[in-house]
Amino acid sequence: MTTEIRTLEFSALGFPSVTSDPILCTTDGLGAIRAIGDLVWLLDAQEGMVGNGTNLVSFEDVSGNGRECVIGNAPLMTSTTWTGGGGKPALKFNRSSTHYIKVRSPSTPQPFTIFSIIDQYTVGDPAASNSNLVNPGSGICYRIASSDKWSQYAGTPQQSNIASSTSTGKYIRFDIFNGAASRVYRSGTASAATNPGAASTANAFVGIGARNDGVDACSVIYAGGGMFAKALTVAQMSDILSFYTARYPGINAT
Amino acid sequence: MIPFRPLGPINSQPEIIRAIRDLEYMLRQVINSLNDVTDTIATQYLITVSNENPVAGDTVTITAQLATDSGTAVHEAGRVITWSSTNGGSFSSPTSVTDATGVATVDFTVSTIAGTQHVVTGTDTLTIAGSSDTITTVPGTAVSMVIVRQPSATARDGAVLTIQPIIGFLDANGNRTDDAGISVLATPSSGVTRGNNPVISVTGEASYVNLLLDDA
Numbered sequence: 138m139t140t141e142i143r144t145l146e147f148s149a150l151g152f153p154s155v156t157s158d159p160i161l162c163t164t165d166g167l168g169a170i171r172a173i174g175d176l177v178w179l180l181d182a183q184e185g186m187v188g189n190g191t192n193l194v195s196f197e198d199v200s201g202n203g204r205e206c207v208i209g210n211a212p213l214m215t216s217t218t219w220t221g222g223g224g225k226p227a228l229k230f231n232r233s234s235t236h237y238i239k240v241r242s243p244s245t246p247q248p249f250t251i252f253s254i255i256d257q258y259t260v261g262d263p264a265a266s267n268s269n270l271v272n273p274g275s276g277i278c279y280r281i282a283s284s285d286k287w288s289q290y291a292g293t294p295q296q297s298n299i300a301s302s303t304s305t306g307k308y309i310r311f312d313i314f315n316g317a318a319s320r321v322y323r324s325g326t327a328s329a330a331t332n333p334g335a336a337s338t339a340n341a342f343v344g345i346g347a348r349n350d351g352v353d354a355c356s357v358i359y360a361g362g363g364m365f366a367k368a369l370t371v372a373q374m375s376d377i378l379s380f381y382t383a384r385y386p387g388i389n390a391t
Numbered sequence: 392m393i394p395f396r397p398l399g400p401i402n403s404q405p406e407i408i409r410a411i412r413d414l415e416y417m418l419r420q421v422i423n424s425l426n427d428v429t430d431t432i433a434t435q436y437l438i439t440v441s442n443e444n445p446v447a448g449d450t451v452t453i454t455a456q457l458a459t460d461s462g463t464a465v466h467e468a469g470r471v472i473t474w475s476s477t478n479g480g481s482f483s484s485p486t487s488v489t490d491a492t493g494v495a496t497v498d499f500t501v502s503t504i505a506g507t508q509h510v511v512t513g514t515d516t517l518t519i520a521g522s523s524d525t526i527t528t529v530p531g532t533a534v535s536m537v538i539v540r541q542p543s544a545t546a547r548d549g550a551v552l553t554i555q556p557i558i559g560f561l562d563a564n565g566n567r568t569d570d571a572g573i574s575v576l577a578t579p580s581s582g583v584t585r586g587n588n589p590v591i592s593v594t595g596e597a598s599y600v601n602l603l604l605d606d607a
Contacts, residue, residue: 141581141582143546143579143580143604144580145542145556145577145578145579145580145584145604146577146578146579146580147538147556147558147575147576147577147578148575148576148578149558149573149574149575149576149589149597150573150574152533152534152535152536152560152573153535155535155536155537155538155558157538157541157542157556158541158542158544159544160542160544160546160552160604161544161545161546162546162547162548162582162604163546163547164582164606
């Protein structure tokens with residue numbers, strides 16, 4: 138995160154323009170993503186999240202970009218702070234557990250849906266978020282056009298062969314492994330997946346992924362991270378894939 | 392002329408009745424004659440304004456007609472009228488003189504503040520006076536924009552601005568106008584905006600509702 142002072146210039150035909158007072162903006166480098174359709178963004182770990190005391194019930198978009206939601210059964214540590222994360226609220230996923238996040242089915246089926254959990258955490262310094270927009274270890278799962286299957290991108294850039302004919306395309310499954318990169322699966326079994334890559338060399342991951350330092354037996358979505366899921370149009374898919382491809386050569390959505 | 396018929400001896404009731412009727416007739420004639428004289432006496436000025444809703448800062452023409460109580464014009468030249476007004480404004484001349492038709496005019500520049508109400512009064516040296524109807528100034532044509540409500544001083548990328556900007560329009564004197572249908576576009580100094588942009592003004596305000604700043 139960085140800050141930048143911006144202004145807004147208001148113009149109208151036939152009038153001299155006027156400029157606003159300075160606006161101190163906190164920038165996060167996510168604009169290109171947010172520009173693509175109505176994505177669900179959780180800008181802070183517990184912001185926009187609804188729990189029922191035990192489970193996370195829903196995520197709500199808090200950015201104003203839309204209200205497509207994802208619903209998962211991951212335990213939500215309401216009113217809990219994770220000391221390792223600098224005392225910030227966190228959404229905690231226990232390690233060695235399997236969690237599912239349900240992507241809301243679009244009323245009109247779209248050819249491509251992408252799911253991503255992003256951000257990266259530096260141990261002991263949560264403010265020093267890694268500049269990587271998408272942490273490879275955190276996993277990206279995207280729905281393959283025309284096949285109604287899920288594929289993934291995680292760890293070393295690659296496309297998994299986890300998509301299967303049995304995929305319903307409605308659930309993204311992810312497993313937490315201590316000391317290893319996360320795995321992101323389509324609906325199905327872990328054994329059907331290909332290991333997405335070698336263990337991460339990063340100190341810790343925030344997002345759906347594993348801390349490989351073994352200190353905290355959990356993974357978290359740390360405040361400042363984000364999550365979105367949305368059925369995208371073909372054009373949106375093209376845009377977002379261009380974005381990902383530029384950042385992570387090797388990703389292939391075909 | 393008042394007809395006069397000398398009264399002779401009144402010897403009968405019919406003569407008494409006729410005498411009373413004659414007296415009544417004469418009195419009516421006297422009253423009518425007095426009325427005729429009165430209606431030629433100037434008692435007021437009828438003040439009219441060329442435009443009772445001028446644009447703020449504009450000049451209107453004030454006309455004073457010397458008149459009787461009943462409003463009949465009195466044609467009398469040479470009366471000197473001194474002008475005054477409520478709530479400011481200025482006259483092209485502090486006094487005017489009636490012409491042969493009893494009319495005097497003056498230019499009056501109204502306040503530059505829209506919504507100001509003026510009443511112009513003219514009074515001559517004989518303290519005969521008259522006042523105009525209320526003159527209410529209105530905004531002129533919009534020539535510039537103003538930020539009625541500044542956007543939030545702080546913002547987070549991708550998040551809707553907590554305080555949404557409102558843009559208004561001003562005439563040449565800085566009065567807010569009620570222009571509608573003007574498209575106002577917000578352009579950031581860096582990055583991009585999202586949300587409804589441009590927005591169209593309604594009753595003088597272009598109000599953003601979901602504007603946000605983001606990285607390009």
